[in-house]
Amino acid sequence: MRDEIKKELAKIVGPDRATDAPEHLVTYSFDAYTEEHLPEIVLFPVTTEEVSAIMKVAYREDVPVTPRGGGSNLAGESIPIRGGIVVCLTKMDKILAIDTGSLTATVQPGVVNLDLQKAVEKLGFMYPPDPASWAVATMGGTVATNAGGPRTLKYGVTKDYLLGLTVVLANGDVLKTGGRTLKNVTGYNLTTLLCGSEGTLGIITEIIVRLVPRPLASRTVRADFVKLEDCSDAVSAILAGGIIPASLELMDQFTVRAVEKSFNLGLPVDVEGILLIQVDGGPETLEREVKQIEAVLKEKHAVNIVSAADAAEADRLWLARRSAGTALMRIKPNIVTEDVTVPVSNLTAMIRKVVEICERNGISVGVFAHAGDGNLHPCMVFDRRDEEEYQRVLKACDELVPEALALGGTLSGEHGIGLAKAPFMPLAMDSVALRVMHGIKDYFDPKGILNPGKFV
Amino acid sequence: MFSQAIEQDLHHCRKCGMCQQVCPTYKITRQEYFAPRGRAQIVKHYLEGDLKISPRVEQALMSCMLCDACAAFCPSGVRIDRLFRNMRLELDHIFGKPFSKRILFSALSKSSRAWKASAAARAGQSLLVDTLGLQLKVGNIPIEKLPRPNKKPFRQTTPEKLSPKNKKVGRVAYFVGCATDLIYGDVGNAMLEVLLRLGIEVVVPQDQVCCSAPMFLSGAAKQALPNIFKNLDIFDSVDVDAIVVDCATCGSALKKGIPELLEDLGMDAEKSKRVAAKVKDISQIVAEHVDDLPIQDSCSGEPLSVTYHDPCHLIRGMGVSEEPRKILRSLPGVSLVNMEGANECCGGGGSYQFDNVDLSREITLKKKHNIFATGAKIVATGCPGCRLTLAGNLSDDDCTEVVHTIELVRRSLAKEPE
Ligand SMILES: Cc1cc2nc3c(=O)[nH]c(=O)nc-3n(C[C@H](O)[C@H](O)[C@H](O)COP(=O)(O)OP(=O)(O)OC[C@H]3O[C@@H](n4cnc5c(N)ncnc54)[C@H](O)[C@@H]3O)c2cc1C
Ligand code: SF4
Numbered sequence: 001m002r003d004e005i006k007k008e009l010a011k012i013v014g015p016d017r018a019t020d021a022p023e024h025l026v027t028y029s030f031d032a033y034t035e036e037h038l039p040e041i042v043l044f045p046v047t048t049e050e051v052s053a054i055m056k057v058a059y060r061e062d063v064p065v066t067p068r069g070g071g072s073n074l075a076g077e078s079i080p081i082r083g084g085i086v087v088c089l090t091k092m093d094k095i096l097a098i099d100t101g102s103l104t105a106t107v108q109p110g111v112v113n114l115d116l117q118k119a120v121e122k123l124g125f126m127y128p129p130d131p132a133s134w135a136v137a138t139m140g141g142t143v144a145t146n147a148g149g150p151r152t153l154k155y156g157v158t159k160d161y162l163l164g165l166t167v168v169l170a171n172g173d174v175l176k177t178g179g180r181t182l183k184n185v186t187g188y189n190l191t192t193l194l195c196g197s198e199g200t201l202g203i204i205t206e207i208i209v210r211l212v213p214r215p216l217a218s219r220t221v222r223a224d225f226v227k228l229e230d231c232s233d234a235v236s237a238i239l240a241g242g243i244i245p246a247s248l249e250l251m252d253q254f255t256v257r258a259v260e261k262s263f264n265l266g267l268p269v270d271v272e273g274i275l276l277i278q279v280d281g282g283p284e285t286l287e288r289e290v291k292q293i294e295a296v297l298k299e300k301h302a303v304n305i306v307s308a309a310d311a312a313e314a315d316r317l318w319l320a321r322r323s324a325g326t327a328l329m330r331i332k333p334n335i336v337t338e339d340v341t342v343p344v345s346n347l348t349a350m351i352r353k354v355v356e357i358c359e360r361n362g363i364s365v366g367v368f369a370h371a372g373d374g375n376l377h378p379c380m381v382f383d384r385r386d387e388e389e390y391q392r393v394l395k396a397c398d399e400l401v402p403e404a405l406a407l408g409g410t411l412s413g414e415h416g417i418g419l420a421k422a423p424f425m426p427l428a429m430d431s432v433a434l435r436v437m438h439g440i441k442d443y444f445d446p447k448g449i450l451n452p453g454k455f456v
Numbered sequence: 457m458f459s460q461a462i463e464q465d466l467h468h469c470r471k472c473g474m475c476q477q478v479c480p481t482y483k484i485t486r487q488e489y490f491a492p493r494g495r496a497q498i499v500k501h502y503l504e505g506d507l508k509i510s511p512r513v514e515q516a517l518m519s520c521m522l523c524d525a526c527a528a529f530c531p532s533g534v535r536i537d538r539l540f541r542n543m544r545l546e547l548d549h550i551f552g553k554p555f556s557k558r559i560l561f562s563a564l565s566k567s568s569r570a571w572k573a574s575a576a577a578r579a580g581q582s583l584l585v586d587t588l589g590l591q592l593k594v595g596n597i598p599i600e601k602l603p604r605p606n607k608k609p610f611r612q613t614t615p616e617k618l619s620p621k622n623k624k625v626g627r628v629a630y631f632v633g634c635a636t637d638l639i640y641g642d643v644g645n646a647m648l649e650v651l652l653r654l655g656i657e658v659v660v661p662q663d664q665v666c667c668s669a670p671m672f673l674s675g676a677a678k679q680a681l682p683n684i685f686k687n688l689d690i691f692d693s694v695d696v697d698a699i700v701v702d703c704a705t706c707g708s709a710l711k712k713g714i715p716e717l718l719e720d721l722g723m724d725a726e727k728s729k730r731v732a733a734k735v736k737d738i739s740q741i742v743a744e745h746v747d748d749l750p751i752q753d754s755c756s757g758e759p760l761s762v763t764y765h766d767p768c769h770l771i772r773g774m775g776v777s778e779e780p781r782k783i784l785r786s787l788p789g790v791s792l793v794n795m796e797g798a799n800e801c802c803g804g805g806g807s808y809q810f811d812n813v814d815l816s817r818e819i820t821l822k823k824k825h826n827i828f829a830t831g832a833k834i835v836a837t838g839c840p841g842c843r844l845t846l847a848g849n850l851s852d853d854d855c856t857e858v859v860h861t862i863e864l865v866r867r868s869l870a871k872e873p874e
């Protein structure tokens with residue numbers, strides 16, 4: 001990038017919020033994926049107008065722009081792989097309004113998900129999308145990746161709570177989509193189109209979301225299964241019984257053993273799978289649902305069922321699940337968290353496949369899953385300095401994807417496409433779907449400057 | 457300078473970013489450059505040879521508070537704090553320290569000099585600000601809010617050995633930190649009184665010197681080593697059950713920092729580990745014997761609301777946080793109110809407030825806000841650095857007193873039978 005352009009860009013935000021110092025650039029060359037690439041300049045705008053002015057210059061000069069929030073994504077979505085500008089939105093971090101009358105909140109993109117959660121909780125509400133990274137993921141990032149979380153099963157993902165957006169387009173135009181009403185069928189649903197677009201269609205500068213009342217109470221149950229098949233049969237049976245738990249999580253044996261090794265929580269290391277189930281709602285219905293769930297678990301041969309008596313005990317049960325990622329990370333320095341998703345009925349088949357593929361490639365893998373929605377997170381642990389091992393990990397990923405697709409699944413449940421999954425797009429989508437996607441991209445970003453090198 | 461273990465650690469950072477949520481400097485700046493993983497990346501690029509040492513590299517490292525929050529939290533178990541400390545040694549190696557710090561370090565490495573500086577300061581407090589630097593030259597604290605130095609260094613006011621009046625139940629050595637020696641003499645007196653009333657004999661080795669944490673944490677290992685060795689010799693040879701500290705920083709230096717430093721420098725760390733095994737914070741000892749404390753049995757009036765601030769070096773450096781709370785809960789007439797973010801850094805961080813005035817101020821402001829939200833009349837803590845920062849920033853009309861936990865214990869002691 002020419003120096004005059006950098007100067008022009010820096011002028012838009014002021015010297016304090018622009019930098020091209022190498023010491024700063026290296027800190028924006030990565031996210032939670034394994035690859036790295038340096039940008040040429042990093043800008044921290046604080047208003048929609050600044051973002052628009054930045055895009056006008058970038059558009060005129062054909063410079064790549066990568067939007068970035070917390071940089072916690074797992075698929076290389078915010079790595080500026082073609083250099084250019086990183087537009088970091090973390091300083092746009094104001095909650096602009098919480099309207100309890102219409103159950104909406106309006107926020108800037110840099111607001112951290114958990115900060116919004118805390119603010120609405122104080123008022124008796126809940127913002128359901130709750131990625132495990134919620135303490136660092138920004139609202140802009142969660143919208144741009146359509147993030148989901150443990151509560152997805154009952155409450156849905158980000159797109160289900162998104163009402164309206166302000167978005168700066170590639171040429172600097174400011175697009176407003178949706179609004180503050182729950183119902184809105186005025187034209188194409190651009191809000192949903194932008195949700196999950198991973199910064200390839202525009203830069204989100206304002207977000208209107210829907211809130212729901214906070215559930216009155218919740219109950220947690222853990223069940224251990226000798227056989228993985230029984231474990232996932234139980235998942236299907238619970239759902240078929242008409243109960244939609246808030247969370248329904250599964251851990252496989254490798255993961256359970258890793259957790260035990262690191263944290264000694266007293267988990268059974270000889271079972272093939274553990275389920276953690278949380279239901280929420282009114283106290284009377286909860287009682288009934290817990291009984292019903294326990295009956296199903298027994299019928300599906302759970303060898304041990306623990307129901308938490310109070311919040312503290314529930315917390316202890318969830319600690320096992322919350323520690324899973326951590327425990328796996330401690331086995332080897334690096335980790336790829338896969339994200340393939342299959343119909344719930346094929347969950348066991350997919351887990352068995354994952355383990356077989358990884359064994360064949362000599363890779364250690366632990367699997368935990370948002371079992372209720374078929375979203376698997378096989379975690380392959382390795383040492384990035386061992387290039388040969390890393391190649392085997394990539395090979396295992398290559399082999400996993402077609403298996404998931406063959407089982408009626410999809411490339412990604414919640415982490416997105418980014419760099420990691422881009423090569424698989426033609427496998428997952430037919431030529432018609434790809435053509436429509438490219439058409440949309442071309443319309444929004446004719447010069448291809450927005451987050452280039454990613455999924456489209 | 458970098459041991460293999462540390463490079464290995466660096467490699468264990470999977471760049472997940474989860475540490476952003478606990479890093480006080482990231483939370484204020486919202487820039488990766490001020491976040492643990494961003495700083496780790498800078499170190500990585502330096503080690504790989506594509507970043508040279510520069511003022512910006514130095515700023516990235518020196519703007520870290522070494523609060524340990526990231527290391528305590530990191531899911532991958534990366535010891536970010538150790539990484540940065542070592543990188544600071546590297547910086548010192550290449551740069552040398554800025555002039556102001558050199559004066560300070562030479563002062564601290566010879567207590568007599570430190571005392572002269574502080575004595576001079578008693579005459580005019582502004583001098584103190586210029587000379588004593590570290591604990592006292594504080595970018596954010598108005599001069600009039602700085603505590604008056606002791607009339608005489610605390611150590612000179614106490615005999616080498618103090619025996620309890622009643623039955624002896626133990627024997628400890630007291631490591632007197634510079635802060636108690638020079639400014640918070642009352643804390644030292646409270647320590648002695650409480651220990652003696654518990655029946656514990658106290659040895660106060662007279663030739664002990666500064667623990668040197670302020671030096672080696674800033675990268676000045678060379679200046680720190682003579683002090684470290686001297687203290688190790690002294691405290692390894694006293695025959696005691698425990699070595700007690702009233703300063704979280706000294707405590708974590710003796711317990712963790714020094715053995716790790718010596719290891720990282722490839723030196724023999726055996727003696728330091730022997731000493732470390734005996735080091736205890738005063739709150740640990742008091743909490744253990746809390747039921748034997750001769751406490752006033754009655755107390756009239758409104759309970760005094762007290763909130764407790766966890767010093768980084770106490771909660772993460774020494775793993776002590778429940779003990780002071782247990783003590784406070786057991787004091788009659790005290791009601792303990794929890795503050796939000798009690799375990800978050802106060803923004804002090806040794807010379808930090810001097811090097812990073814704005815950042816430090818914002819971090820302290822947050823803390824102040826959390827303290828006020830509790831409505832407590834007293835903030836208890838276990839580190840003179842935190843105390844200085846907090847007291848210096850709470851304004852007079854807030855009527856909030858900042859004390860060392862042990863001082864509250866002393867205030868509740870029953871009158872000694874004649
Ligand atoms: C430990 C861990 C656990 C995780 N758990 C979950 C989970 O449970 N569920 C889940 O869904 N994800 C999870 N993730 C992935 C990640 O946290 C999410 O993808 C999150 O939504 C990313 O938010 P971010 O602010 O960090 O965005 P970034 O990583 O900065 O960016 C993500 C993408 O969004 C784009 N983007 C960011 N801000 C904007 C904006 N304002 N406008 C336009 N585009 C923008 C970027 O260009 C990039 O393509 C996890 C990650 C980690 C490290
Ligand atoms: S230091 Fe730990 S928490 Fe922070 S990015 Fe690295 S691995 Fe994640």
Ligand code: SF4
Nearest residue numbers: 479520521523524526
């Ligand atoms: S030690 Fe504290 S200030 Fe330094 S990087 Fe870690 S959390 Fe941030």
